[in-house]
Amino acid sequence: MNERSSVRELAEQLRRELNRYSPGEKLPSSRALVERFRVSPVTVSRALAQLAAEGLVVTRPGAGAFRSRPRATPAPAGDTSWQEVALSADGTGDVVPRTVDASGVMISLPAPPPGVLELSGGYPHPSLQPEQAMAAALARA
Template sequence: MHERSSVADLAKSLRDELNRYSVGGKLPSSRALVERYRVSPVTVSRALAQLVAEGLVVTRPGAGAYRAEPRTVSARAGDTSWQEVALSADGATDPAPRAVDATGVLATLNVPPTGVIDLSGGYLDPGLRPERAMA
């Protein structure tokens, strides 16, 4: 079964029609859109909200809906410097071969002395867990 959505249909029609308006140009009023497309005011407001979410339209309460400025898509490059350091095993960037110092890891695996609560694992000490309250 194919379901049609009047909100999606109206949003598509308005999206196609936006090229007729200059940036900052005012779109027809909600009342005019209701009459032109024979839909309810709720459908108009939901379709406009969808276009606002897409960044195509800006609404100003009491003033109307306007065509928004096109968004500039700026692809932010992720910070991969830590990966380059951690994963580079070749001699191209680091002439010395990598040596791993495991003393820090081994120290966290040791059982802490009596009276010391180890917080490095991220879990509460069994004596601090509210097991009764959670039960």
């Protein structure tokens, strides 16, 4: 490369050459890249940092730069269509009253044994609710 080389040009050249290396294989040292491309050490450092930011290489201080392993494909987004029913909204944001028949689900759920407080409903058990204190406070109000 000539004196007008930039970080972008060096990064592009290194990007094209990455397929020569297998994942995890060490790239040439910064000193070797400086000599080969006739650029400053700062240019090499910035070009490697750019490739690292793109996930193409991994740099380890004192060890060098290595070709990164291929990224795993992200898991597909989960099905959130149930939220439309739960939140009673259609796709446009308009509130639409909806009903859900949960009788089949309710039949399949076993009743808790006697003495077990069911906490799955999101509300405290009736024995834990201060009904008398609430009635007294409402009477005073």
